[in-house]
Amino acid sequence: MTVIIIIAIIAVIVLWVISVQRNLVSRDEMCKNSMSQIGVQQASRWDALSALADLTKSYSEYEYNTLRDVIAQRKMITSQSSVAEANEQEKLISGAIGHIIAVGENYPELKASETYAKTMDSVNTYENQVRMSRMVFNDAVTAFNRIVRQFPGSIVAGALGFVVKEYLVENVGKDQMPSMKI
DSSP states (O other), X not given: OHHHHHHHHHHHHHHHHHHHHHHHHHHHHHHHHHHHHHHHHHHXXXXXXXXXXXXXXXXXXXXXXXXXXXXXXXXOOOTTOOHHHHXXXXXXXXXXXXXXXXXXXXXXXXXXXXXXXXXXXXHHHHHHHHHHHHXXXXXXXXXXXXXXXXXXXXXXXXXXXXXXXXXXXXOTTGGGSOOOOO
């Protein structure tokens, strides 16, 4: 009789460990998927910025070359990318957007261009999509970190090598970025 009780207890513990492991893997995949989505949105913004850089070429070769140098620093964000890599790309993109807005201010005929206006609208749309993707990522990280940090799941997480993930943070000074409205 005691053997059956011991086997039942062991079976319950094994099933619980399997359940926690599956939940951790599922939450980890959500974090990776969310980071990948950020990469997709950032890539779209980089493409729009490249189009804007090409538009500036006919107005100022210097501005064009400056923007091309910034765009050359582009790195793809994938599901395996770190929070630091995503934040670094966000800083580069924000700097490029600020530069393009300044170019538009210096060349009113560029700013009045329909192509410029449409491309800036798409940059704004991608900006909002990145913001949403960042929120989804942080929500996924919150759910994952709860499992990793809360007892008794922390026992399984520690034993299986799962560690707390970093959150994406809003860029300092981004709230002072010029308006993208034309």
